[in-house]
Amino acid sequence: MNKIISLCKRRGFVFQSSEIYGGFSSCYDFGPLGVEMKNNIKRVWWDEMIKNHENIVGLDAAILMKPEIWKASGHLTAGFADTLVECKSCHKRYRADEVDSKVCPECGGELTKPRKFNLMMKTFVGPVEEDAATTYLRAETCQGIYVNFENVLNSMRLKIPFGIAQIGKSFRNEITPKDFIFRTREFEQMEMQWFCHPKTAAKYFNYWIKERLNWYLNLGIKKENLRIKEHKKEELPHYAKAGTDIEYHFPFGWREIEGIHNRGDWDLSNHAKNSGKDLSYYNEETKEKYIPYIIETSGGVDRSFFVFLIDAYQEIKGGRTETTKAAKEIEILLKLDKKLTPIKVAVLPLVRNKPNIVKKAKEVYEMLKPHFMCQYDELGSIGRRYRRQDEIATIYAVTIDFETLEKEDVTIRDRDTMKQERVKIKDLISVLKEKLGF
Ligand code: GAP
Numbered sequence: 001m002n003k004i005i006s007l008c009k010r011r012g013f014v015f016q017s018s019e020i021y022g023g024f025s026s027c028y029d030f031g032p033l034g035v036e037m038k039n040n041i042k043r044v045w046w047d048e049m050i051k052n053h054e055n056i057v058g059l060d061a062a063i064l065m066k067p068e069i070w071k072a073s074g075h076l077t078a079g080f081a082d083t084l085v086e087c088k089s090c091h092k093r094y095r096a097d098e099v100d101s102k103v104c105p106e107c108g109g110e111l112t113k114p115r116k117f118n119l120m121m122k123t124f125v126g127p128v129e130e131d132a133a134t135t136y137l138r139a140e141t142c143q144g145i146y147v148n149f150e151n152v153l154n155s156m157r158l159k160i161p162f163g164i165a166q167i168g169k170s171f172r173n174e175i176t177p178k179d180f181i182f183r184t185r186e187f188e189q190m191e192m193q194w195f196c197h198p199k200t201a202a203k204y205f206n207y208w209i210k211e212r213l214n215w216y217l218n219l220g221i222k223k224e225n226l227r228i229k230e231h232k233k234e235e236l237p238h239y240a241k242a243g244t245d246i247e248y249h250f251p252f253g254w255r256e257i258e259g260i261h262n263r264g265d266w267d268l269s270n271h272a273k274n275s276g277k278d279l280s281y282y283n284e285e286t287k288e289k290y291i292p293y294i295i296e297t298s299g300g301v302d303r304s305f306f307v308f309l310i311d312a313y314q315e316i317k318g319g320r321t322e323t324t325k326a327a328k329e330i331e332i333l334l335k336l337d338k339k340l341t342p343i344k345v346a347v348l349p350l351v352r353n354k355p356n357i358v359k360k361a362k363e364v365y366e367m368l369k370p371h372f373m374c375q376y377d378e379l380g381s382i383g384r385r386y387r388r389q390d391e392i393a394t395i396y397a398v399t400i401d402f403e404t405l406e407k408e409d410v411t412i413r414d415r416d417t418m419k420q421e422r423v424k425i426k427d428l429i430s431v432l433k434e435k436l437g438f
Contacts, residue, residue: 003249004309005180006334011392013037013309014181026177026185028302033392036342036373038188038305042167044339045190045299046233048215049165056163056192057156061144063169067135070120072274073143074269079238080139082118084175088112108116117305119172124377137171142296142381144168145193146267149279160281160292161204167301179252181302188301193294195281198265201240201293205262209244212258212297216246216304220337221311225249229256239266246299248307265291312336312393319387320418334393335416338436341393344372345432348385350401352378361400364410364425368398371429372436390415396432 008014013034018029027107029186030038049056051384070076076355083096084433091108096114121137124130138144145152145164152164167190177183216226229289231243242262268291272279282289319331338344345368349361358378365376375394377385382399387398397413403422404410410428411420412435 001180003315004313007313007334007391008180008309012116026174026183028181030185033342034305037308037336037340038301040340040342041301041308042188042190042302044219045215046165046167049163049192053163054167055161056194057150057152057158058098059145059152059164059166060168061141061148061166063138064123064125064135065138065144065147069143069147069271070136070139070272073146074238074270075120075139075143076118077238080120081118082115082175084117085111085114093117093175098176117175118172119174121171121173133231138169139172140170140191141166141168141189141297142191142298143191143267145191146271146294147275149195149268150277153281154435160283161194161200163192163194166192167191179250181306182250182252182255184302187303189298190301190304191296191298192294197293198290198293201262201264201295204295205242205244205260208295208297209246209260211355211403212299213246216257219308219340220335221248221307225311227254229254237261239263241266248310250307250310250317257303258297261296261298263294263296265293267294268292283397308336308340309334320390322427331387332391333415334391337392338395341395342373343375343389343392343394344396344436345374346385346389346394346397347374347376348382348397349378350382350399352403356405357400357402360404364398364400364428367425368429368432371438372432386413386418396435398428398432 011033012031015029015031016023018024018028050058072081085096085099086093086094087104087107087109088106089106092104092106099105102111103109120139122134123137124133126133126134145166152158160264168188169186170189171186174183174185177185194204194208199379213226213228217223225248227247229245229247236243240261241264244260245256246258248257268279280289280291314333314335316331316333319329322375347365347368365374368374377388395415399411399413406424409424410423412423413420
């Protein structure tokens with residue numbers, strides 16, 4: 001964990017929020033490489049949902065909504081609350097399920113009796129700070145989907161079954177945010193809500209569990225680090241009839257990375273009741289009218305970001321390159337899938353003190369830049385530069401050497417095999433596009 005956290009900071013993936021002011025607990029900023037990788041995760045998910053399914057459409061609903069929505073969804077009642085205990089002496093709070101004894105793990109003080117603590121984050125809309133102006137930052141993105149069910153259905157002339165996908169920020173006043181970006185108070189979710197006939201809900205529930213598990217496997221997560229955990233009745237969230245988690249084997253144990261839920265007609269029925277709007281669906285062919293059931297897939301962007309990093313992280317003792325072998329150092333290799341890696345191509349002049357080579361390398365960089373996320377690097381020995389790129393998962397390194405000046409070709413080095421091949425500069429864009437699957 002510490003090695004990954006250190007890599008994240010050193011190489012510009014993740015920084016502590018408000019760091020120069022001492023840090024703001026449980027909030028994180030994504031640096032230049034982090035934001036690229038995060039955008040890649042979102043793009044791959046979006047493509048999977050929207051491009052690979054003809055009956056899933058997208059949505060981007062507002063974070064702020066009428067507070068009535070959160071009453072109808074059950075989030076303002078005990079349903080969306082954690083049970084906490086507080087130390088009577090140092091006032092530190094813990095989730096009741098995380099402390100074994102009746103005393104504070106920090107100072108040994110006596111703990112209060114467990115009580116419910118709602119996770120919704122309050123805010124005020126408008127110039128006056130009064131109850132009438134109170135609303136909440138959304139705690140899950142899917143409520144924006146439910147209240148737009150009719151708009152999307154009618155405007156897109158959809159027929160059941162169909163899905164609505166959305167990516168966006170959610171907020172929860174977690175009692176014990178912890179484990180780096182695993183549990184934070186501000187995070188991003190990728191959620192897809194599948195509207196179907198109640199009789200088909202069980203079939204689609206199983207279908208989406210398999211689909212979502214395969215998504216992680218196809219992006220290179222090791223099979224042995226993933227498992228499915230079915231929820232027992234008493235573990236289900238307040239809205240669900242059935243629920244299954246996809247879990248990952250983190251350095252701190254098996255934990256949820258995505259939830260697949262059969263939400264039944266909970267959401268549409270409650271919104272219909274509270275808004276007064278009929279949210280049932282009418283099937284023209286069978287003349288049947290019913291409230292659709294919802295199967296949801298709910299994953300965290302930040303949490304899968306963390307998983308992809310942990311799973312890709314490798315340390316090679318003695319190193320793979322001449323420099324490290326000689327120095328008996330440890331080389332870090334981040335074996336991210338090429339779709340997720342923040343930098344696709346590094347452009348490296350073999351040496352820095354030959355103006356012709358540097359000039360040519362800059363020309364190649366300018367040529368590639370509009371097509372791929374590229375990085376130009378001329379500092380240090382070529383071996384060190386390969387290592388720096390391996391550490392941030394750059395998939396190809398293009399090196400400009402003495403031969404380039406005579407033959408107009410360069411070498412492409414593959415991150416994983418370290419094999420090098422010579423390619424003509426005029427063919428470079430198309431060769432790289434083919435390799436990267438663009
Ligand atoms: N709409 C259903 C829902 O929100 P959830 O199991 O509470 O279900 C779904 O959350 C996913 O959102 C989790 O599997 C996780 O990836 C992410 N998530 C939830 N709370 C989080 C937090 N505090 N920090 C980071 N990610 C979180």
